[in-house]
Amino acid sequence: MSDTPIIELRDVQKSFGTLKVLDGVSFAVARGQVAVLIGRSGSGKSTALRCIDRLERIDAGEITVCGHRLADPKLELRALRQDVGIVFQSYNLFPHLTVEQNVTLAPMAVKRVPRAEARATARDVLARVGLADKAAAYPEQLSGGQQQRAAIARSLAMQPKVMLFDEVTSALDPELTAEVLRVLEQLAASGMTMVLVTHEMGFARRIADLLVFMHGGKVREMGPAGILSDPQTIELRQFVSHELAHAGQ
Amino acid sequence: MTLVPLGPNQIAFLLHGAVWTVVLSLIACLGGGALGMVVALCRVAPLRAVRAAAAVYIQAVQGTPPLVAMFLLYFGLPGLGLNVPSLLAASLALIVNVSAFLGEIWRGCIESVPRPQWEAAECLALSRTQRMLRVILPQAVRIAIPPTVGFSVQVIKNTSLASVVGFVELARAGQIVNNSVFQPFLIYLLIAAIYFAMCFPLSWLNRVLERRTGGWRRRPAALTAAIPVVSA
Numbered sequence: 001m002s003d004t005p006i007i008e009l010r011d012v013q014k015s016f017g018t019l020k021v022l023d024g025v026s027f028a029v030a031r032g033q034v035a036v037l038i039g040r041s042g043s044g045k046s047t048a049l050r051c052i053d054r055l056e057r058i059d060a061g062e063i064t065v066c067g068h069r070l071a072d073p074k075l076e077l078r079a080l081r082q083d084v085g086i087v088f089q090s091y092n093l094f095p096h097l098t099v100e101q102n103v104t105l106a107p108m109a110v111k112r113v114p115r116a117e118a119r120a121t122a123r124d125v126l127a128r129v130g131l132a133d134k135a136a137a138y139p140e141q142l143s144g145g146q147q148q149r150a151a152i153a154r155s156l157a158m159q160p161k162v163m164l165f166d167e168v169t170s171a172l173d174p175e176l177t178a179e180v181l182r183v184l185e186q187l188a189a190s191g192m193t194m195v196l197v198t199h200e201m202g203f204a205r206r207i208a209d210l211l212v213f214m215h216g217g218k219v220r221e222m223g224p225a226g227i228l229s230d231p232q233t234i235e236l237r238q239f240v241s242h243e244l245a246h247a248g249q
Numbered sequence: 250m251t252l253v254p255l256g257p258n259q260i261a262f263l264l265h266g267a268v269w270t271v272v273l274s275l276i277a278c279l280g281g282g283a284l285g286m287v288v289a290l291c292r293v294a295p296l297r298a299v300r301a302a303a304a305v306y307i308q309a310v311q312g313t314p315p316l317v318a319m320f321l322l323y324f325g326l327p328g329l330g331l332n333v334p335s336l337l338a339a340s341l342a343l344i345v346n347v348s349a350f351l352g353e354i355w356r357g358c359i360e361s362v363p364r365p366q367w368e369a370a371e372c373l374a375l376s377r378t379q380r381m382l383r384v385i386l387p388q389a390v391r392i393a394i395p396p397t398v399g400f401s402v403q404v405i406k407n408t409s410l411a412s413v414v415g416f417v418e419l420a421r422a423g424q425i426v427n428n429s430v431f432q433p434f435l436i437y438l439l440i441a442a443i444y445f446a447m448c449f450p451l452s453w454l455n456r457v458l459e460r461r462t463g464g465w466r467r468r469p470a471a472l473t474a475a476i477p478v479v480s481a
């Protein structure tokens with residue numbers, strides 16, 4: 001783990017109209033670290049994640065990702081997107097392409113990887129997510145968990161330096177969630193730098209090197225997973241007890 | 250009075266007109282389709298000026314009858330010293346008309362591809378052109394088939410407008426034959442039947458395609474059981 005952060009947000013401000021969604025957000029993620037953003041719906045965590053891939057532009061502050069300064073007017077967006085992979089809650093696989101074509105599209109189109117090599121990479125990443133036998137299937141022939149794992153494979157095939165996960169299990173039932181979480185844990189173990197937004201608190205506790213608790217567009221607490229056992233703010237205490245009560249149901 | 254007052258020459262004349270109706274329809278659909286594709290892409294272009302220009306074009310064309318456009322080309326241009334043959338005048342007027350309508354239909358189809366598909370393609374570092382060609386258009390085409398086929402039925406019928414600039418297609422051929430035999434009810438019924446025979450296959454095709462929207466659905470979604478993750 002190197003000391004210079006691979007992702008750094010400094011005093012990031014972002015509003016949608018009159019609604020301030022990020023109000024001075026700062027945190028840094030080192031290479032190989034897994035950062036997990038937690039907080040209630042509307043706390044700004046998904047927006048923060050989307051800002052890292054420049055899907056949202058920020059109003060003020062600074063974000064640096066893999067050496068790209070996102071506020072730089074000369075930012076090479078496509079170079080940023082080659083370094084950063086993102087997986088969404090709704091999978092967003094391309095329905096007209098098979099799983100393998102979904103995975104090989106970007107390497108062949110963007111990186112000009114020859115077909116044979118792209119297919120070999122596809123086999124490799126699909127095996128990593130447990131979908132080696134689904135290469136020829138169309139997305140809608142897959143379960144939600146399989147589609148989400150295919151979406152992860154699609155991102156992995158671009159060999160990103162950083163992976164972002166935006167509530168990737170929120171649309172899945174517990175069983176399918178578990179299979180996706182296993183993939184994420186393997187990925188973290190392989191040394192991938194990851195930023196996740198999740199409501200799976202048990203998983204967050206297990207996987208996080210850095211927990212970032214957001215509330216009202218601000219980072220209220222930040223630190224190793226241990227902060228959940230000893231919340232310093234009333235907001236995190238309430239959030240943790242609510243999540244525990246929820247998990248106990 | 251015989252049941253069909255038409256001799257073989259007159260029937261051949263009508264069929265000849267029908268062939269020209271088909272030719273004019275093909276010119277209008279293919280030419281209008283090609284130009285319409287350009288119009289649709291301009292309507293979703295990143296540059297505001299391009300989008301605005303395409304919108305003005307569509308408004309202007311949709312707000313004027315193709316009949317008037319034919320008059321303008323066929324009778325108006327010779328006044329400026331430019332003689333336009335009737336086939337050319339009719340073709341141009343129809344191409345322009347079709348391109349505006351198809352352009353707007355296809356813009357809707359392109360925009361109805363869900364927004365997250367654009368976003369996912371963008372996040373994979375695909376260029377704008379690649380996003381359009383590899384991700385959005387293939388999905389938009391599926392959506393576009395029914396309204397496009399439906400509109401081409403409209404185009405076939407609109408070719409009858411070419412009769413006003415003296416182009417002998419099916420409707421004009423019917424008028425000419427009627428002038429010699431004077432059986433308007435019978436002749437125009439026959440003409441209507443021939444138009445119907447041309448349009449019906451398309452209407453039928455349209456219904457078939459509409460029943461199977463989303464053509465990449467080879468079979469019903471097979472929700473295979475969750476399989477265990479192979480350890481890396």
